[in-house]
Amino acid sequence: MSTQKNPNDGNVFLIDMTKCTGCRGCQVACKQWNQLEAEKTEFFSGEGYQNPPAMSDKTFTRIKFRDYQKNGQNEFAFYKEMCMHCNEPACASVCPVGAFHKTEEGPVIYNADRCIGCRFCMIACPFGVPKYEWSKAFPLVKKCTGCYSRIKAGMKPACATACPTAISYGPRHEMIKEAERRLTMYPDRYLKTVYGKEEAGGTSVMYLTALPFDELGFKKVTLRPLPGYTWQALRLVPSVFLTVGGGLSALSWINHRKERLSRLRDEEAENTETKEDK
Numbered sequence: 001m002s003t004q005k006n007p008n009d010g011n012v013f014l015i016d017m018t019k020c021t022g023c024r025g026c027q028v029a030c031k032q033w034n035q036l037e038a039e040k041t042e043f044f045s046g047e048g049y050q051n052p053p054a055m056s057d058k059t060f061t062r063i064k065f066r067d068y069q070k071n072g073q074n075e076f077a078f079y080k081e082m083c084m085h086c087n088e089p090a091c092a093s094v095c096p097v098g099a100f101h102k103t104e105e106g107p108v109i110y111n112a113d114r115c116i117g118c119r120f121c122m123i124a125c126p127f128g129v130p131k132y133e134w135s136k137a138f139p140l141v142k143k144c145t146g147c148y149s150r151i152k153a154g155m156k157p158a159c160a161t162a163c164p165t166a167i168s169y170g171p172r173h174e175m176i177k178e179a180e181r182r183l184t185m186y187p188d189r190y191l192k193t194v195y196g197k198e199e200a201g202g203t204s205v206m207y208l209t210a211l212p213f214d215e216l217g218f219k220k221v222t223l224r225p226l227p228g229y230t231w232q233a234l235r236l237v238p239s240v241f242l243t244v245g246g247g248l249s250a251l252s253w254i255n256h257r258k259e260r261l262s263r264l265r266d267e268e269a270e271n272t273e274t275k276e277d278k
């Protein structure tokens with residue numbers, strides 16, 4: 001459920017893909033700020049030239065490359081993938097324990113202490129954003145945080161700070177005004193739509209592009225907020241959820257997982273202290 005009183009009050013990203021140079025400073029800044037591990041990359045992995053091949057629990061944002069021909073010349077277009085921080089987030093609407101919520105400041109954030117690992121959020125998100133730490137003994141869901149802690153400290157998100165050209169960040173109504181100003185001033189430069197202004201009921205990440213969105217790899221979503229649809233699709237899942245764990249009741253499963261996570265945190269804290277003592 002959305003807790004944001006007025007989505008127009010929150011801050012949003014305005015990402016002008018026509019100004020992106022593909023430098024991937026945003027990817028690096030995100031990794032640095034969130035202390036995310038590096039991933040093995042390969043040249044020409046998957047479609048396009050992007051690396052790593054997909055967003056993951058270690059990569060919260062990624063620049064997708066698309067090559068195309070313009071006036072007989074080879075050109076590149078880019079798309080910065082990340083959580084859209086939806087005004088009415090489908091991930092939050094299906095979470096049975098309220099582990100996700102939309103903040104008044106804009107980002108949709110995740111509370112690991114509440115998470116029971118059901119992964120409904122991964123099924124519900126129309127943008128394929130939440131990822132699970134499959135390689136860990138006690139996995140959590142991972143996704144872009146919108147750099148919530150930076151925003152609370154009066155800073156801009158790390159990717160927006162690092163970007164030399166393409167990412168603006170500010171109140172939603174101001175960013176919409178600025179996007180529409182650019183569309184009016186430079187009609188030949190842009191597709192005449194602001195992606196995210198209305199998609200999925202409006203999001204806190206909005207884009208301007210030159211190429212059609214589907215050619216860049218943007219997800220096709222309805223303009224209607226998605227929680228209504230996702231509940232229709234998932235309405236039978238709670239009965240499955242209640243049988244998970246064979247003989248375990250849902251409650252004992254939740255408690256068990258919480259205990260394991262808390263033990264893991266204690267172990268990690270001990271390990272860190274031991275390292276610091278050396």
Ligand code: SF4
Pocket residue numbers: 083084085086089090091092108124125126127128129130143
């Ligand atoms: S893009 Fe997906 S994970 Fe991000 S807020 Fe929207 S529904 Fe949630």
Ligand code: SF4
Pocket residue numbers: 029030031033034060061082143144145146147157158159160
């Ligand atoms: S807002 Fe923060 S967490 Fe999200 S992509 Fe940008 S740097 Fe990464």
Ligand code: SF4
Pocket residue numbers: 019020021022023024025026027063078080162163164165166167
């Ligand atoms: S930092 Fe800015 S210009 Fe560089 S790849 Fe990211 S969005 Fe594009």
